Amino acid sequence: MAKEKRIVVPGDFLGTSEEFTPGKGVYDEKGNIYASLTGAVNINDKRVVQVVPRVETPPTPDEGDIVVGRIEDLRDTLAVVSIACIKGKERREVAASTQGIIHISNIKSGYVTDLQHEFGYLDLVKAKVIDAKTLRLSTEGKDLGVIKAICSRCKGDLKRKGHVLTCERCKRVEVRKISEDYGKGLV
Numbered sequence: 001m002a003k004e005k006r007i008v009v010p011g012d013f014l015g016t017s018e019e020f021t022p023g024k025g026v027y028d029e030k031g032n033i034y035a036s037l038t039g040a041v042n043i044n045d046k047r048v049v050q051v052v053p054r055v056e057t058p059p060t061p062d063e064g065d066i067v068v069g070r071i072e073d074l075r076d077t078l079a080v081v082s083i084a085c086i087k088g089k090e091r092r093e094v095a096a097s098t099q100g101i102i103h104i105s106n107i108k109s110g111y112v113t114d115l116q117h118e119f120g121y122l123d124l125v126k127a128k129v130i131d132a133k134t135l136r137l138s139t140e141g142k143d144l145g146v147i148k149a150i151c152s153r154c155k156g157d158l159k160r161k162g163h164v165l166t167c168e169r170c171k172r173v174e175v176r177k178i179s180e181d182y183g184k185g186l187v
């Protein structure tokens with residue numbers, strides 16, 4: 001078990017009023033104590049439980065981290081990804097407007113001629129940070145790539161069918177650099 005302090009969000013159950021005395025950042029409801037804010041649980045030697053708000057800065061991606069983000073812009077040789085979360089740090093919000101770049105050479109092994117065949121606008125992608133300073137990302141690898149996409153014609157959900165994606169609504173077929181986790185809702 002990690003020694004790291006337990007991080008809770010509002011509504012998380014912390015214990016009963018028989019076990020603890022409610023302190024700051026918690027509330028008591030019918031003898032059950034819940035967190036009223038996001039922070040670290042602290043229990044002192046008098047059994048007072050409180051939640052200490054987090055004042056630390058949002059996490060920034062490190063090299064080797066797996067991130068999930070949305071394709072915000074597609075250019076000739078690169079895709080711009082708005083990073084939403086970092087794997088393993090999902091409960092902490094990434095600073096707004098954290099953007100990464102996937103260069104055409106980092107999409108998959110092998111030569112990519114047309115970036116538009118690999119990603120679509122607003123696709124959700126899972127990528128690895130290969131340079132934390134410039135936030136360059138890579139989707140090379142079976143588990144990396146697009147994990148959710150919508151039809152470019154009708155905005156319907158695209159379902160995976162083998163190596164392509166098909167729209168259930170209008171039957172359009174689209175291609176992507178698909179992650180093996182496509183549609184599974186996993187990060």
Ligand SMILES: [Zn+2]
Binds near residue numbers: 167169170
């Ligand atoms: Zn469609």
